[in-house]
Amino acid sequence: xxxxxxxxxxxxxxxxxxxxxxxxxxxxxxxxxxxxxxxxxxxxxxxxxxxxxxxxxxxxxxxxxxxxxxxxxxxxxxxxxxxxxxxxxxxxxxxxxxxxxxxxxxxxxxxxxxxxxxxxxxxxxxxxxxxxxxxxxxxxxxxxx
Amino acid sequence: xxxxxxxxxxxxxxxxxxxxxxxxxxxxxxxxxxxxxxxxxxxxxxxxxxxxxxxxxxxxxxxxx
Numbered sequence: 749x750x751x752x753x754x755x756x757x758x759x760x761x762x763x764x765x766x767x768x769x770x771x772x773x774x775x776x777x778x779x780x781x782x783x784x785x786x787x788x789x790x791x792x793x794x795x796x797x798x799x800x801x802x803x804x805x806x807x808x809x810x811x812x813x814x815x816x817x818x819x820x821x822x823x824x825x826x827x828x829x830x831x832x833x834x835x836x837x838x839x840x841x842x843x844x845x846x847x848x849x850x851x852x853x854x855x856x857x858x859x860x861x862x863x864x865x866x867x868x869x870x871x872x873x874x875x876x877x878x879x880x881x882x883x884x885x886x887x888x889x890x891x892x893x
Numbered sequence: 894x895x896x897x898x899x900x901x902x903x904x905x906x907x908x909x910x911x912x913x914x915x916x917x918x919x920x921x922x923x924x925x926x927x928x929x930x931x932x933x934x935x936x937x938x939x940x941x942x943x944x945x946x947x948x949x950x951x952x953x954x955x956x957x958x
Contacts, residue, residue: 778956792956796949803945807938825933829917829925836909843902855895859903863955880952886931887944 767885775878779870795881803888 778791840859850856857865867873910927917924925933934940 789957792952796952799948800945803941807941825930826923826925828923829930832913833925833927833930836906836913839902839909840906843899843906847899855899857896857899857903860954862900862903867955877956880948880955884948884952886928887935887941887948 768882771878771881771885775874775881779874779877795884799884799888806888 774791774795778788782788844858847856847858853861863876867876913924914926917926917929931944934944
Protein backbone atom coordinates (compact mmCIF):
# COMPACT_ATOMS: atom_id res chain seq x y z
CA UNK A 749 0.00 0.00 0.00
CA UNK A 750 2.78 2.38 1.11
CA UNK A 751 4.90 1.40 -1.90
CA UNK A 752 1.92 2.02 -4.21
CA UNK A 753 1.50 5.51 -2.72
CA UNK A 754 5.20 6.32 -3.19
CA UNK A 755 5.19 5.20 -6.84
CA UNK A 756 1.97 7.20 -7.39
CA UNK A 757 3.63 10.33 -5.92
CA UNK A 758 6.86 9.79 -7.86
CA UNK A 759 5.12 9.63 -11.25
CA UNK A 760 4.30 13.39 -11.60
CA UNK A 761 7.79 14.26 -10.32
CA UNK A 762 9.40 11.96 -12.90
CA UNK A 763 7.15 13.45 -15.60
CA UNK A 764 8.22 16.98 -14.60
CA UNK A 765 11.90 15.97 -14.67
CA UNK A 766 11.49 14.47 -18.17
CA UNK A 767 9.73 17.64 -19.41
CA UNK A 768 12.40 19.93 -17.93
CA UNK A 769 15.22 17.85 -19.45
CA UNK A 770 13.48 17.72 -22.84
CA UNK A 771 12.94 21.51 -22.77
CA UNK A 772 16.59 22.09 -21.80
CA UNK A 773 17.83 19.86 -24.62
CA UNK A 774 15.49 21.50 -27.13
CA UNK A 775 16.57 24.99 -25.98
CA UNK A 776 20.25 24.11 -26.49
CA UNK A 777 19.56 22.75 -29.99
CA UNK A 778 17.19 25.58 -30.94
CA UNK A 779 19.60 28.35 -29.98
CA UNK A 780 22.60 26.76 -31.69
CA UNK A 781 23.73 27.72 -35.16
CA UNK A 782 22.16 25.71 -37.97
CA UNK A 783 23.15 25.87 -41.65
CA UNK A 784 19.64 24.84 -42.69
CA UNK A 785 17.37 27.57 -44.12
CA UNK A 786 14.42 28.55 -41.90
CA UNK A 787 15.85 26.48 -39.01
CA UNK A 788 15.28 29.32 -36.51
CA UNK A 789 11.71 29.84 -37.69
CA UNK A 790 11.01 26.10 -37.49
CA UNK A 791 12.40 25.69 -33.97
CA UNK A 792 9.99 28.39 -32.71
CA UNK A 793 7.03 27.44 -34.95
CA UNK A 794 7.04 23.79 -33.79
CA UNK A 795 6.45 24.58 -30.06
CA UNK A 796 3.83 27.21 -31.00
CA UNK A 797 1.88 24.77 -33.22
CA UNK A 798 2.25 21.91 -30.75
CA UNK A 799 1.30 24.22 -27.85
CA UNK A 800 -1.87 25.40 -29.64
CA UNK A 801 -3.01 21.82 -30.38
CA UNK A 802 -2.28 20.58 -26.85
CA UNK A 803 -3.90 23.68 -25.31
CA UNK A 804 -7.17 23.17 -27.22
CA UNK A 805 -7.24 19.48 -26.23
CA UNK A 806 -6.45 20.24 -22.59
CA UNK A 807 -8.97 23.11 -22.30
CA UNK A 808 -11.74 21.09 -24.00
CA UNK A 809 -11.19 18.14 -21.68
CA UNK A 810 -11.23 20.48 -18.68
CA UNK A 811 -14.39 22.30 -19.80
CA UNK A 812 -16.25 19.07 -20.55
CA UNK A 813 -15.72 18.04 -16.93
CA UNK A 814 -17.43 21.25 -15.70
CA UNK A 815 -21.17 22.00 -15.64
CA UNK A 816 -22.10 24.25 -18.63
CA UNK A 817 -22.91 27.32 -16.48
CA UNK A 818 -19.47 27.13 -14.78
CA UNK A 819 -17.47 27.07 -18.01
CA UNK A 820 -17.18 30.83 -18.48
CA UNK A 821 -17.54 31.79 -14.82
CA UNK A 822 -14.51 33.60 -13.47
CA UNK A 823 -13.21 32.31 -10.16
CA UNK A 824 -12.86 34.82 -7.36
CA UNK A 825 -9.52 36.54 -6.82
CA UNK A 826 -8.50 38.95 -4.08
CA UNK A 827 -8.95 42.54 -5.28
CA UNK A 828 -5.61 43.60 -3.77
CA UNK A 829 -3.76 40.95 -5.76
CA UNK A 830 -5.46 42.08 -8.98
CA UNK A 831 -4.57 45.72 -8.24
CA UNK A 832 -0.92 44.99 -7.41
CA UNK A 833 -0.26 42.75 -10.43
CA UNK A 834 -2.31 45.11 -12.61
CA UNK A 835 -0.23 48.10 -11.48
CA UNK A 836 3.01 46.27 -12.34
CA UNK A 837 1.66 45.25 -15.76
CA UNK A 838 0.51 48.85 -16.40
CA UNK A 839 3.94 50.21 -15.42
CA UNK A 840 5.67 47.70 -17.74
CA UNK A 841 3.36 48.39 -20.70
CA UNK A 842 3.42 52.15 -20.13
CA UNK A 843 7.21 52.35 -19.87
CA UNK A 844 7.67 50.00 -22.84
CA UNK A 845 5.39 52.26 -24.92
CA UNK A 846 7.31 55.37 -23.76
CA UNK A 847 10.66 53.83 -24.74
CA UNK A 848 9.29 52.45 -28.01
CA UNK A 849 8.15 55.91 -29.11
CA UNK A 850 11.50 57.50 -28.21
CA UNK A 851 14.76 57.29 -30.10
CA UNK A 852 17.60 56.47 -30.44
CA UNK A 853 17.20 52.89 -29.17
CA UNK A 854 20.67 53.00 -27.57
CA UNK A 855 19.40 55.70 -25.19
CA UNK A 856 15.84 54.38 -24.79
CA UNK A 857 16.00 50.60 -24.35
CA UNK A 858 12.92 48.41 -24.74
CA UNK A 859 12.45 44.91 -23.31
CA UNK A 860 13.21 43.54 -26.79
CA UNK A 861 16.46 45.48 -27.16
CA UNK A 862 17.61 44.46 -23.67
CA UNK A 863 16.76 40.80 -24.35
CA UNK A 864 18.56 41.01 -27.72
CA UNK A 865 21.60 42.47 -25.96
CA UNK A 866 21.65 39.76 -23.28
CA UNK A 867 20.91 37.01 -25.84
CA UNK A 868 24.21 37.64 -27.58
CA UNK A 869 25.56 35.27 -24.95
CA UNK A 870 24.54 31.75 -26.01
CA UNK A 871 23.74 30.42 -22.45
CA UNK A 872 21.48 33.44 -21.78
CA UNK A 873 19.76 32.89 -25.14
CA UNK A 874 19.24 29.19 -24.35
CA UNK A 875 17.95 29.99 -20.85
CA UNK A 876 15.50 32.57 -22.23
CA UNK A 877 14.24 29.99 -24.74
CA UNK A 878 13.90 27.43 -21.93
CA UNK A 879 11.89 29.94 -19.86
CA UNK A 880 9.63 30.63 -22.84
CA UNK A 881 8.96 26.88 -23.27
CA UNK A 882 8.18 26.50 -19.54
CA UNK A 883 5.69 29.39 -19.64
CA UNK A 884 4.02 27.80 -22.68
CA UNK A 885 3.76 24.51 -20.82
CA UNK A 886 2.08 26.24 -17.87
CA UNK A 887 -0.44 27.88 -20.22
CA UNK A 888 -1.51 24.50 -21.60
CA UNK A 889 -2.42 23.22 -18.15
CA UNK A 890 -6.17 23.49 -17.57
CA UNK A 891 -7.19 26.26 -15.19
CA UNK A 892 -8.26 24.78 -11.89
CA UNK A 893 -11.14 26.29 -9.98
CA UNK B 894 21.56 58.81 -18.20
CA UNK B 895 18.44 57.97 -20.24
CA UNK B 896 19.68 54.41 -20.86
CA UNK B 897 20.27 53.98 -17.12
CA UNK B 898 16.80 55.37 -16.33
CA UNK B 899 15.20 52.99 -18.83
CA UNK B 900 16.99 49.98 -17.39
CA UNK B 901 16.19 51.14 -13.84
CA UNK B 902 12.44 51.24 -14.51
CA UNK B 903 12.51 47.73 -15.99
CA UNK B 904 14.55 46.59 -12.98
CA UNK B 905 11.90 48.08 -10.64
CA UNK B 906 9.21 46.06 -12.48
CA UNK B 907 11.34 42.91 -12.16
CA UNK B 908 11.93 43.54 -8.43
CA UNK B 909 8.20 44.15 -8.01
CA UNK B 910 7.45 40.78 -9.62
CA UNK B 911 9.94 39.03 -7.29
CA UNK B 912 8.54 40.85 -4.23
CA UNK B 913 4.89 40.02 -5.02
CA UNK B 914 5.82 36.41 -5.77
CA UNK B 915 7.70 36.06 -2.46
CA UNK B 916 4.91 37.68 -0.43
CA UNK B 917 2.36 35.32 -1.98
CA UNK B 918 4.55 32.25 -1.46
CA UNK B 919 4.99 33.17 2.22
CA UNK B 920 1.22 32.94 2.53
CA UNK B 921 0.52 36.64 3.07
CA UNK B 922 -3.23 37.24 2.98
CA UNK B 923 -4.54 39.03 -0.10
CA UNK B 924 -1.52 38.12 -2.23
CA UNK B 925 -1.39 35.82 -5.24
CA UNK B 926 1.50 34.30 -7.15
CA UNK B 927 1.94 34.93 -10.86
CA UNK B 928 0.84 31.33 -11.46
CA UNK B 929 -2.37 32.01 -9.46
CA UNK B 930 -3.03 35.09 -11.59
CA UNK B 931 -2.41 33.11 -14.78
CA UNK B 932 -4.76 30.36 -13.60
CA UNK B 933 -7.38 32.95 -12.70
CA UNK B 934 -7.10 34.65 -16.09
CA UNK B 935 -7.25 31.30 -17.92
CA UNK B 936 -10.66 30.57 -16.43
CA UNK B 937 -12.12 32.79 -19.16
CA UNK B 938 -11.98 31.29 -22.70
CA UNK B 939 -11.08 34.62 -24.30
CA UNK B 940 -8.20 35.20 -21.89
CA UNK B 941 -6.82 31.72 -22.58
CA UNK B 942 -6.48 32.60 -26.25
CA UNK B 943 -5.10 36.05 -25.44
CA UNK B 944 -2.41 34.53 -23.21
CA UNK B 945 -1.56 31.81 -25.74
CA UNK B 946 -1.36 34.43 -28.50
CA UNK B 947 0.89 36.65 -26.36
CA UNK B 948 3.15 33.68 -25.63
CA UNK B 949 3.41 32.81 -29.34
CA UNK B 950 4.08 36.46 -30.28
CA UNK B 951 6.76 36.78 -27.58
CA UNK B 952 8.54 33.65 -28.80
CA UNK B 953 8.47 34.72 -32.43
CA UNK B 954 9.50 38.30 -31.60
CA UNK B 955 12.41 37.39 -29.31
CA UNK B 956 13.77 34.29 -31.01
CA UNK B 957 13.05 34.74 -34.72
CA UNK B 958 12.96 38.44 -35.57
